[in-house]
Amino acid sequence: MSEAIITVEGLGKKYRLGAGRSNERYTALRDVVADKAKSLFRRNGKPTSDLRPLTSARATQEDFWALKDVSFEVKLGEVLGIIGRNGAGKSTLLKILSRITEPTEGRIKIKGRVASLLEVGTGFHPELTGRENIYLNGAILGMSRAEIKAKFDEIVAFAEVEKFLDTPVKRYSSGMYVRLAFAVAAHLEPEILVVDEVLSVGDAEFQKKCLGKMSEVSKEGRTVLFVSHNMPVIETLCSRAILLERGILQDGGDASEIVEKYLTRTIKMSQERLTHGMSKNIRSVIVINREGTETNQFAVGEDIIFDLELFSDGIIEHPRLSIGIHTPNGERLATIHTDIQQNSRWGFGGSRRVRAVCRNNFLVPARYRIDIGFWGFSTEIESLPGATHIDIVARDVYGTGSLPDASFQGHVVVDAEWEMDVADRFPKRKTIPEKNESC
Structure with missing residues (x-):
């Protein structure tokens, strides 16, 4: 050893x-x-009278x-x-x-x-x-x-x-x-x-x-x-x-x-904070479908809507929100962020509901962890790793009878199609002329 x-x-x-x-x-x-x-502001090692330390500072x-x-x-x-x-x-x-x-x-x-x-x-x-x-x-x-x-x-x-x-x-x-x-x-x-x-x-x-x-x-x-x-x-x-x-x-x-x-401990703590009202700024996180029904289960290709209730006891001039989508072991697959998809200044104080719509979700069947981050312009206000989750179930999104399979497809479903017998649509490859030895 x-x-x-x-x-x-x-x-x-x-x-x-x-x-x-x-x-x-x-x-x-x-x-x-x-x-x-x-x-320079002291005399004989003691504070001058006009720069006397506050006695309350020591008490705090x-x-x-x-x-x-x-x-x-x-x-x-x-x-x-x-x-x-x-x-x-x-x-x-x-x-x-x-x-x-x-x-x-x-x-x-x-x-x-x-x-x-x-x-x-x-x-x-x-x-x-x-x-x-x-x-x-x-x-x-x-x-x-x-x-x-x-x-x-x-x-x-x-x-x-x-x-x-x-x-x-x-x-x-x-x-x-x-x-x-x-x-x-x-x-x-x-x-x-x-x-x-x-x-x-x-x-x-x-x-x-x-x-x-x-x-x-x-x-x-x-x-x-x-x-x-x-x-x-x-x-x-x-x-x-x-x-x-x-x-x-x-x-x-x-x-x-x-x-x-x-990861288990972190998710449990975040969800307890939401359940017991201990989360000060991110008051609620729910996931809904296009019909407005609260659910955590979605088919591949279905819209996912994240509904957040936020609170601030002061004015936040430039709030920033992120929703991170992670695999069960914590690998981040994608981020929905106000700086990226919204990219315009907004502000609020008090309570406010915010929704992020993820259209035609691209995820293969699995359970995914959802992290929520809430910042001011440059300072983190609150974060909730594992605030909720989504379960993606298989669906024949291509209409071929084949279902997406995470075991060999990776993490995402790509919106793609194949075209066959297309040789005539493209110009033929140019060939390099043979060298003329007599030149």
């Missing part, structure tokens, strides 16, 4: 809501500069445990998925394991070097060029200049940023930044690679490259910790997974089993 390369015992991280940075042990240079600036402070009593082990060469809803403590855990922030309690044993890709903007110095940042990161990992040089061309080729190597990274797009950051983290051969959801910034082709590289890294005997909301990727890439909920480790084990538990 392989040895544990990471051991976490009774880990906890507490923040004080409403407090400044004084209770944090981690201090960055920007914090020092900010504190020095604040001191409260402790918030982002992580509490978390314990687990990660074996050498293992790919561990870390899953949970937003705010579950996933990113906090990775920051502690990456030594970016310190735990409040508990202990961690890590054997080997850790390379992290946590969020856009971390890991690189913005004023340095891509080339300089590669060498800087290698030096931080304890590598010699010769070792970094040996990996340099491979990093640049993977990241596809050769033209911009001598440009300060502050001028990179978020996609370029992530490509180079991942390439550096993965190719400088750390014993442990830590990757957060940041890969979602990159394009689909690069995400595929990254997933392939992480799989390759694990086969080389190195360890990967991976946070993602993409459950099919977790199941494919990870051998094990742990589930966090409100800072507490709820479960751990085989990745597929933990993903199934997470």
